[in-house]
Amino acid sequence: MAKVKYGFIGAGSIARWRHLNECAKINGAEIAAICDIDKKRAQERAEEFGGTVYTDYKKMLKDADIDAVIVSTPNKLHAPMTIAAFKAGKHVLVEKPMATTRLEAKKMIEAAKAARKYLMVGQNQRLMPPHVRAKEILKSGRIGKVVSFRSEFQHPGPEGWSIDGAKSWFFKKKDAVMGALGDLGVHKADLMRWLLDDDFVEVSAFVSTLQKKSDVDDHGMILLKSKKGIMGQITASWVNRGPENNQTVITCTNGTIEIGTNPDYPVVVTYAHGAGRELHEVGAIASNTNQTGSGIMDAFHESITKKRKPEIDGNEGYASVATILTAMEAAKQRKTLKVK
Ligand SMILES: NC(=O)c1ccc[n+]([C@@H]2O[C@H](COP(=O)([O-])OP(=O)(O)OC[C@H]3O[C@@H](n4cnc5c(N)ncnc54)[C@H](O)[C@@H]3O)[C@@H](O)[C@H]2O)c1
Known part of the structure; x- marks a missing residue:
């Protein structure tokens, strides 16, 4: 089976200490791209973990090889980035809180449904x-x-x-x-x-x-x-x-x-x-x-490879x-x- 290719939006602390670290240890996962508005930051992480560097997530989402995206940016950006990723046909793991309003959260859930892709929330x-x-x-x-x-x-x-x-x-x-x-x-x-x-x-x-x-x-x-x-x-x-x-x-x-x-x-x-x-x-x-490992990347990867809806899905993120x-x-x- 081909490796699942992951793109990371946000190369800050959670991406560095958890998501990238955890992804690098998964057999069958590839860190394909890292995006941050701070280019140096994205470059430093790419030197450590691999992947193409982007400073514009919309450009990163155009890469058809990327299967799934991890959104770990400031809260206000979770909804627009997640919705854009679904429109580009990717699975999404979005950090908590999944959104900053109920309406945003509902739109994220709808976007996942329309794209027939998985939405998982980082409630680790x-x-x-x-x-x-x-x-x-x-x-x-x-x-x-x-x-x-x-x-x-x-x-x-x-x-x-x-x-x-x-x-x-x-x-x-x-x-x-x-x-x-x-x-x-x-x-x-x-x-x-x-x-x-x-x-x-x-x-x-x-x-x-x-x-x-x-x-x-x-x-x-x-x-x-x-x-x-x-x-x-x-x-x-x-x-x-x-x-x-x-x-x-x-x-x-x-x-x-x-x-x-x-x-x-x-x-x-x-x-x-x-x-x-x-x-x-x-x-x-x-x-x-x-x-210590949070297990969140393993759970997301398992969902994708086993074609099984994530347990911590959009509805769970919404209720919380x-x-x-x-x-x-x-x-x-x-x-x-x-x-x-
Ligand atoms: N699940 C957990 O246990 C846990 C723990 C910490 C943080 N988080 C969540 O993760 C998210 C990120 O938190 P963090 O601690 O990594 O923050 P951080 O401040 O360390 O990093 C945020 C990064 O996002 C980048 N960024 C901002 N705007 C961007 C844009 N438009 N495009 C690309 N990158 C952009 C910043 O440059 C920065 O590098 C938050 O939603 C936070 O709540 C979850």
Whole structure:
């Protein structure tokens, strides 16, 4: 079988540390093109990983040999680039948040359908080993039904991550639209929807800019209620000091699952009424300072080669970003709103 040829739009941090690195390790995948408006950046990555350099993604999309495209640019560009890629007949893996409005997200889903190509969204928290283990435990039914949860994603901010540091687009509303909620909150909204096998129907939230010099939020707290009646809270923050916090605690009728609270055991299950504990030694959650493989490129490649719709498709990306957009609206209106 011929190799799947990938074109990368955006040669910043996520492309460098995850997508290109992960793609280079896949048998049957070829890094065919790398595009960034910063030519030097694209050239540096091409020297490391191979591929033709472009500074205009529309020109790159004209290359008929490219089968699939990875969009990892500022949030505002996700929709136009994804739609253009579908019109050029490519499969697309787009980074999270998949879009900055519901309408954009819907148009992306429609464009994929019209092109008969796959749309996958980079909601990689689902693929992290501790989260996969927690899902298995929940599915087994041994700790009963989920009652409530808290899930946190907090780090010191994108200045320590983005290739442009403190000058990054992450801090500019015109490029990012959303701040910590769109960056980290959407990861947790998606993770919890997947872990609970449920959808959020109502949210209220506090969202603020506490410390960063930015016109987007840097700290947000959301209260959520699911279709099944589960209640939970998500905190997303760029103002964390100390180590990155990516913790989730899920309370069930027969016990509690803790993810990321114990440094030795990524998953701990404590049964109710002193009925014992399970200590799970599974692989770590990738963090900004610990770049373990995210599995996202492998999953995208598998979809393409096995001709199987990606699990994290446009509809999943839509439901997760819609939760966050509704939370932002709820915070602004100081109301509890139905997720739409
Ligand atoms: N899934 C995850 O865990 C995860 C982690 C980090 C970032 N992300 C997402 O990935 C996307 C990119 O983030 P990043 O951290 O790599 O940002 P970054 O700032 O490090 O890099 C963004 C790159 O996009 C380039 N760019 C901007 N406009 C462009 C254009 N018109 N054409 C081509 N290139 C263009 C910039 O020059 C820059 O090199 C964001 O949507 C972000 O939310 C996802």
